[in-house]
Amino acid sequence: xxxxxxxxxxxxxxxxxxxxxxxxxxxxxxxxxxxxxxxxxxxxxxxxxxxxxxxxxxxxxxxxxxxxxxxxxxxxxxxxxxxxxxxxxxxxxxxxxxxxxxxxxxxxxxxxxxxxxxxxxxxxxxxxxxxxxxxxxxxxxxxxxxxxxxxxxxxxxxxxxxxxxxxxxxxxxxxxxxxxxxxx
Amino acid sequence: xxxxxxxxxxxxxxxxxxxxxxxxxxxxxxxxxxxxxxxxxxxxxxxxxxxxxxxxxxxxxxxxxxxxxxxxxxxxxxxxxxxxxxxxxxxxxxxxxxxxxxxxxxxxxxxxxxxxxxxxxxxxxxxxxxxxxxxxxxxxxxxxxxxxxxxxxxxxxxxxxxxxxxxxxxxxxxxxxxxxxxxxxxxxxxxxxxxxxxxxxxxxxxxxxxxxxxxxxxxxxxxxxxxxxxxxxxxxxxxxxxxxxxxxxxxxxxxxxxxxxxxxxxxxxxxxxxxxxxxxxxxxxxxxxxxxxxxxxxxxxxxxxxxxxxxxxxxxxxxxxxxxxxxxxxxxxxxxxxxxxxxxxxxxxxxxxxxxxxxxxxxxxxxxxxxxxxxxxxxxxxxxxxxxxxxxxxxxxxxxxxxxxxxxxxxxxxxxxxxxxxxxxxxxxxxxxxxxxxxxxxxxxxxxxxxxxxxxxxxxxxxxxxxxxxxxxxxxxxxxxxxxxxxxxxxx
Numbered sequence: 001x002x003x004x005x006x007x008x009x010x011x012x013x014x015x016x017x018x019x020x021x022x023x024x025x026x027x028x029x030x031x032x033x034x035x036x037x038x039x040x041x042x043x044x045x046x047x048x049x050x051x052x053x054x055x056x057x058x059x060x061x062x063x064x065x066x067x068x069x070x071x072x073x074x075x076x077x078x079x080x081x082x083x084x085x086x087x088x089x090x091x092x093x094x095x096x097x098x099x100x101x102x103x104x105x106x107x108x109x110x111x112x113x114x115x116x117x118x119x120x121x122x123x124x125x126x127x128x129x130x131x132x133x134x135x136x137x138x139x140x141x142x143x144x145x146x147x148x149x150x151x152x153x154x155x156x157x158x159x160x161x162x163x164x165x166x167x168x169x170x171x172x173x174x175x176x177x178x179x180x181x182x183x184x
Numbered sequence: 185x186x187x188x189x190x191x192x193x194x195x196x197x198x199x200x201x202x203x204x205x206x207x208x209x210x211x212x213x214x215x216x217x218x219x220x221x222x223x224x225x226x227x228x229x230x231x232x233x234x235x236x237x238x239x240x241x242x243x244x245x246x247x248x249x250x251x252x253x254x255x256x257x258x259x260x261x262x263x264x265x266x267x268x269x270x271x272x273x274x275x276x277x278x279x280x281x282x283x284x285x286x287x288x289x290x291x292x293x294x295x296x297x298x299x300x301x302x303x304x305x306x307x308x309x310x311x312x313x314x315x316x317x318x319x320x321x322x323x324x325x326x327x328x329x330x331x332x333x334x335x336x337x338x339x340x341x342x343x344x345x346x347x348x349x350x351x352x353x354x355x356x357x358x359x360x361x362x363x364x365x366x367x368x369x370x371x372x373x374x375x376x377x378x379x380x381x382x383x384x385x386x387x388x389x390x391x392x393x394x395x396x397x398x399x400x401x402x403x404x405x406x407x408x409x410x411x412x413x414x415x416x417x418x419x420x421x422x423x424x425x426x427x428x429x430x431x432x433x434x435x436x437x438x439x440x441x442x443x444x445x446x447x448x449x450x451x452x453x454x455x456x457x458x459x460x461x462x463x464x465x466x467x468x469x470x471x472x473x474x475x476x477x478x479x480x481x482x483x484x485x486x487x488x489x490x491x492x493x494x495x496x497x498x499x500x501x502x503x504x505x506x507x508x509x510x511x512x513x514x515x516x517x518x519x520x521x522x523x524x525x526x527x528x529x530x531x532x533x534x535x536x537x538x539x540x541x542x543x544x545x546x547x548x549x550x551x552x553x554x555x556x557x558x559x560x561x562x563x564x565x566x567x568x569x570x571x572x573x574x575x576x577x578x579x580x581x582x583x584x585x586x587x588x589x590x591x592x593x594x595x596x597x598x599x600x601x602x603x604x605x606x607x608x609x610x611x612x613x614x615x616x617x618x619x620x621x622x623x624x625x626x627x628x629x630x631x632x633x634x635x636x637x638x639x640x641x642x643x644x645x646x647x648x649x650x651x652x653x654x655x656x657x658x659x660x661x662x663x664x665x666x667x668x669x670x671x672x673x674x675x676x
Contacts, residue, residue: 025228033215
C-alpha cells in the first residue's frame with residue numbers, strides 16, 4: 001500500500017510538495033521540532049513532515065486542519081478555473097491550443113492539491129485523542145471541533161489508502177451534473 | 185559496576201533523544217535540548233517558500249477572477265442554463281453579454297503578452313472562442329444550421345471556420361449551395377411569364393440523382409417555387425412531406441427546415457389541428473420561438489379558446505422573465521389583447537413598452553441604433569406596427585399611418601445606413617403601411633404634413649402587390665374590423 005501511496009503522491013507532486021510546506025510552516029509557528037523537511041520522501045511521509053505532535057488542543061487542531069484548508073483553497077481555485085475554461089467555455093484543443101493547455105494545466109494543479117488535503121493519520125489520531133479521549137480543551141470548543149475532527153480523521157485514512165483519488169473522480173462527475181443547476 | 189547516571193537511574197531506563205540517540209531526552213520532549221534547538225532552528229527550504237506562496241498567490245488571483253464573474257466565463261453558466269431549457273434567445277443574450285465583457289479583458293492580456301514577446305497583434309489568448317461556439321450553436325438551434333454558418337462567417341476567422349465544431353454546419357451549407365446551383369437554372373424559370381409550376385417541379389426532379397444534390401434541399405427549393413407560383417396548398421404540403429421523408433432517410437435533423445414551413449403551410453390550408461402539432465414540436469425544441477407562440481395564440485383565439493391563448497402568452501412571457509428580451513413578450517401580449525378586443529389594455533401595454541425607448545438619443549430624427557444595441561434593446565418597429573393595427577381597428581387611421589410611418593423611417597434608415605436586416609420585405613409590415621395609408625387617405629384623416637408620405641406610400645404599391653385581405657377592404661368586400669378584428673387579425 002505504501003508503494004501505491006507514494007506513486008499517487010509523486011503523480012500529484014505539486015500538491016504533495018506544497019502540503020509538506022504548509023505542515024512545516026505550521027510546525028514553525030507552533031514551535032514544533034521537525035526532523036525531516038524533505039517533502040517528497042519516498043515513504044509514507046511523502047507530502048508530510050516528520051514532526052513532534054502537539055499536546056495542546058488548539059495546536060493539535062491547527063496542525064491537523066490549517067495545512068489541509070490551505071491546500072483545499074488553492075486546489076479549489078485552480079481546479080475551478082481549469083474546469084470553467086475546459087468545461088464551461090468548452091474550449092477544446094482545436095479552439096485555442098494555449099487556452100486548452102492552460103485549462104488542462106490548471107485542472108491538473110487543482111487535482112494535485114485536492115488529492116493532498118488531509119493530514120497524516122498520526123496527526124488526526126493525535127487530535128482525536130487530545131480532544132475526545134483525554135478530553136482536553138473546553139466543551140464548546142470540542143463540540144465545534146467534532147465535525148472537522150471526524151472529517152480529517154476519516155480523510156487521512158482515505159488518503160493513506162489512496163481512496164481520495166477515486167472520490168475526486170466521483171466528485172468531478174457529480175459536479176459536472178450539478179453545475180448546471182448551481183449557477184444562474 | 186552497573187551503568188548508572190548521576191541520578192542513579194539505570195542506563196536502559198533512560199529515555200534517549202529520538203533524533204541523536206545518544207543524550208537523554210529533555211523532560212516532556214522526545215529530544216535532548218541540543219537536538220530540539222537544532223530541529224526548531226531547521227529552516228524551511230527556499231523551494232518550499234517559493235512553491236507555497238506562488239501557489240497561494242496564483243490561487244488568490246484565480247479565485248478573484250472566478251468570483252468577479254466578469255471575465256472569460258461571464259454569462260456562460262447562466263447562458264447554459266437557458267440553453268438547457270431550450271430558451272435560445274435568452275441563452276444567446278447571456279453568451280453575448282459574456283462575450284462582450286471578456287473581449288476587452290482578453291485584449292489587455294494579449295497586448296501584455298505581445299509586449300513581452302515583442303510580437304505584433306498576435307492572439308495568444310482567444311478563450312472567447314468558447315463563447316463564440318456556444319453562440320453559433322444557439323443560432324443553429326434557433327434558426328437552423330444554415331443561419332449558424334452565415335452567422336459564423338461574419339464572426340470567425342478563416343482558421344476558426346475550419347474547426348471541428350463547424351464541420352456539420354459547413355457540410356449542410358455546402359449541400360444547400362450545391363443543390364441550389366444545380367437547380368438554379370430550372371427554378372429561375374418560375375420568374376418567366378406564364379411559368380408552369382408543374383413543368384418546373386418535374387424538371388427539378390430530374391436533378392435528384394445528380395452528384396452532390398441533397399434531396400431535402402431539392403424539395404425545399406421545389407417548395408419555394410410552388411409557393412412563388414401559387415401552387416395549391418395541398419401540393420405544397422405534399423412537397424413538405426417529401427422533405428420530412430428524405431430527412432428521415434438521411435439521418436440528419438432537418439426539423440429546423442420542415443417544421444416552421446409545414447406549420448405555416450398547414451395554417452394557410454386551414455388545418456389548424458395539424459398546425460398545432462407542428463407548433464408544439466417547434467416550441468418543444470425552441471422556447472424562444474415568437475412566431476410559433478404567436479401562431480398558436482392566434483389559432484386558439486380563432487377557436488374561441490381565449491383562456492388557452494392567454495396561457496400561451498403567459499408561457500411565452502415566463503420564458504423571457506428576468507431577462508432583457510421582455511420586448512417580445514410585450515409584442516405577443518399586445519397582439520393577443522388586440523385579437524381578443526381588449527384595445528385599451530393593448531394600448532396601455534404599447535405605451536408601457538414604449539417607455540423603455542424614452543431615453544434613446546436620435547440621429548436625424550431616428551433612434552440611435554448603436555445606443556439601442558449597447559443597451560440591449562430591440563428596435564421597436566413591431567410595437568409601432570401593432571399600435572398601428574390597433575389604431576386602425578378603432579378607426580383612427582391618421583394616427584395609425586403616423587405610427588407605422590415612424591417604423592418605416594426607422595427601418596429604411598437602418599437599411600440604407602447600417603445595412604442591417606429589416607422588416608421592409610415582410611408582407612405584414614408593408615401591408616400595414618399600405619393599408620393605413622389607404623384608409624387614412626380614403627377617410628380624409630391625413631394631416632397636411634403627412635400627405636406627401638401617404639402619397640409616396642400609395643405610389644409604392646401597384647395593383648395586386650398587396651394581400652387579398654387588403655384588396656378586399658379596398659373593394660368594399662370586407663370591412664376593416666372583419667380583417668383586423670376577426671379572421672387572421674392581420675393586414676397581410
